[in-house]
Amino acid sequence: MKISLDSIKELREQSGAGIMQCRNALEKHEGNRKKALEFLKEQGLLKAKAKAERTAADGLIEAYIHIGGRVGAMVELNCETDFVARTDEFKQLAHNLAMQVAAMDPRFVSEEDVPKGADIEPQAACLLRQPYIKDQELTIQDIITETIAKVGENIKVGRFARFELGEQESKK
Numbered sequence: 451m452k453i454s455l456d457s458i459k460e461l462r463e464q465s466g467a468g469i470m471q472c473r474n475a476l477e478k479h480e481g482n483r484k485k486a487l488e489f490l491k492e493q494g495l496l497k498a499k500a501k502a503e504r505t506a507a508d509g510l511i512e513a514y515i516h517i518g519g520r521v522g523a524m525v526e527l528n529c530e531t532d533f534v535a536r537t538d539e540f541k542q543l544a545h546n547l548a549m550q551v552a553a554m555d556p557r558f559v560s561e562e563d564v565p566k567g568a569d570i571e572p573q574a575a576c577l578l579r580q581p582y583i584k585d586q587e588l589t590i591q592d593i594i595t596e597t598i599a600k601v602g603e604n605i606k607v608g609r610f611a612r613f614e615l616g617e618q619e620s621k622k
Contacts, residue, residue: 451480461486493599504604508532510541514548520615523551526608534603543597543605546582550590551610553583559607577607 461472475486509528527544556577578591
C-alpha cells in the first residue's frame with residue numbers, strides 16, 4: 451500500500467513521532483490514521499515506562515504569572531540532559547505545567563507525596579492526576595508521558611510553588 455506524504459505529515463503533527471515511525475505505523479495499519487495514532491501512543495507509553503527509572507537531574511525552572519498579576523506559579527521540571535532541557539517541547543511542557551499549577555492549585559506532585567491518613571481527593575490535590583486544563587481528556591501525567599516519547603528522556607516534576615496575592619493573610 452502506498453502511503454501519501456500528506457498522511458505521514460498529518461500523523462507526524464498529531465503524534466510528534468518521527469517521519470519513519472509515522473510511515474511504518476500507517477503501513478502497519480493499512481493507512482488508517484486513527485489506528486496508527488493509537489499505535490504510536492502505545493509505543494510512547496512503553497518508551498516512557500522503560501525510562502521511568504532513569505535519573506532526571508537536569509532541567510529548568512519555569513515561572514508563570516497570570517494576567518493581572520494576582521496569581522503565579524513556579525515549577526521545577528527535571529530531565530536527563532541539558533540538551534533536552536533546551537528543546538521547545540520541554541520548555542512548552544514546563545510552561546504548561548506552571549499554568550496548570552496557577553489555575554488548579556494542586557497541593558502535591560503525586561499520590562506518593564500525600565501524608566499517610568490525609569483525607570484528600572487525589573485527582574484534585576495531586577498535580578499528576580489532575581485533568582489537563584487545555585484538554586480535559588488528558589491528565590498531567592499523560593502530557594508528560596507524551597513529551598517523554600517525543601524527546602526520548604525521562605521527565606519528572608521536581609517541585610512547584612503557587613502564589614496568590616493576599617493568600618497568606620487569609621491563612622492566618
